[in-house]
Amino acid sequence: MDCSVPLSVLFFGVNFISCSHLPPLRKYYYVDTLMTWAGAQRYCREEYTDLATFESTDDVSRLPPDTKPYRWIGLSDDPKSWRGTMGNDPNSWRWSSTGETSRTGYQNWAAGKPANALQPCAVMLADGRWNEYSCESALYFFCYTETNQATKTFVLIQLLKSWSAARDYCREHYTDLAKIENDEEQNKVNSAKPNHYIKAWIGLYRVPWTWSDKSQSSLRFWDSIGPNNADNKEFCGFKRPSHQWNDADCSRLFPFVCHQVTTLKTTLRMKFETDADITDPALNAQILQQLSAALTRQGFTDFKLRWKIPPKKQEKTKETQCVINE
Template sequence: MGCFPTLTLLFFGFSLCSCSKFPPRKYYYVDKKISWNDAQQYCREKYTDLATIESMDDISRLNSSFSYDWAWIGLQDDPESWKNTLGNDTNSWRWAITGETSKIDYHNWDSTQPDYYLAKETCVIMGLGGKWYDKNCGENKTFACYNGKKIFSFMDFTYSLVHFLSAAVTEQNKKNYMYISTTKNWTSAREHCIKLSMNLAVIENSEENAEVSSLKPNSDDIWIGLYRVPWTWSDKSQSSFKNWRSSSPNNPPGNQHCVVENNLHVWDDDICTIKYAFICHQVAKLRTTVKLKFVTDVDLSDSATNAQILQQLRAKLTSQGLTDFKLQWNIQPKKQENKENSET
């Protein structure tokens, strides 16, 4: 028969992914001019991180007046995630059909590409000689669709009269590509491919790249299925909130990969090594106690059992958006448990 042990679960500090809700972030203006990377390190040592701003409510909580015109916040478009590679960070290049980064790091960028010119180029074309270039997704281009339909190849073996004729069938996966001569922007091109039960071309080796290149007229730049979503927060928040000023981001020299906020609380991109003041945030820490009763024959005083339960609870809480928390059991003495049981 199951027993009814009571355990107290203690949460030591936790934060929600969307801190516009609860608990809110507290913001701190630091009147010290340093680079973006140094500001990130400072905030992580003294507070929680460089400021993540997820709403106008967050902006309203920064009450400090600025000593200088601009201050770093935690938004960055790290070129190591996308420059000359197919990385696996949030802002890396990914294929449209899966929305995921490539498991095969094949690419065929031109020597100067990608450059995120004027902070607008987040889709990819194939140009002259099969070279890849990042382009503004709103431009109209012809494009290549593909599917992964399976085909069969047959090998006939003819033997002598004492043997027989047989056929060996081998199944292979092969991408089938189709060139579309109609010009569309990247999004419309993808929608067109989907209507054909296909998707924008995925290219994962030099042979596939040569095949797609051979389908298009030499002068055509064609969309392929590679794109990315720029800008990520230092604390890995998934917020899509942005508060750019009207002309930003613009990346005129091609190396503005970090974000500053001015005293009007609008944002601009700038070179990460420039020294600015900065804004940190601190996530509120809470200590929460939750009492749990179990109907079980398992010995919950066993440390291995407790550890396993805590591991499962951590996974569940993390999947629900909770971060930066610690769990600890506080098991009540047997006398107290028995007394509670007799009262129920």
């Protein structure tokens, strides 16, 4: 990250030193002991930080050459979080209009559904029950409009669209894809179905695959055949010698990759020259508040600002140090 930040604070000119080419946040370690995915996770959490997370292809490229055919990484799609449940885990089912799981916990899945990890979008079947489905399929869809009185009306749109295209259409013309949180709303959607109706999108979806350390990284570096969830029981991610990923049964015994998070500390020194009374605590606090806001906008996190008066400086010159931990 380039830490050179152009900034004007009140009437001060501020120059930041450059801190380009900072070392990476994670250091990776190969462990050649054979373990299940859960066993590898426990080991990495005890000896390092966690099973390996990758934020970018730069992270992947920093892995050394590897002769092992498979190694666990920290990516999984735990079915306990989404199979027949409306939980709160990152890969659980949630509604398009809120990006959150149901407030009421209401669900109307068909028997034994959802079960297919490769189908992370939901449809309503002819009998009103819900089923998982491939998000790229072209289907009709239900939109809803919600009034100030929290009353919902539902309409079936007889256009063939993918789930994401249907969502965008509903957001442009209505409120969103249908959100259904009780029997009354389910009955309203049922009444909007014509006789020839077969299945249509609703606003339920999930984001498959999450990182063991709860990272929000969206990087996916699957190989040409992964993930394929063979036999409907492959819910853990591994990497090949090429460093590309695939999925496997979590009970298999593989070596694995751990990562250790390193803390970076960078000191930024700034000189202010002014005729104002910078010994005034209120003015000092205002300066630090504006500096903090500017650094946050630049993407810095977990930093501390403090005043420091260097020796043998003129009375009207004061220096602040910014310690940034990322």
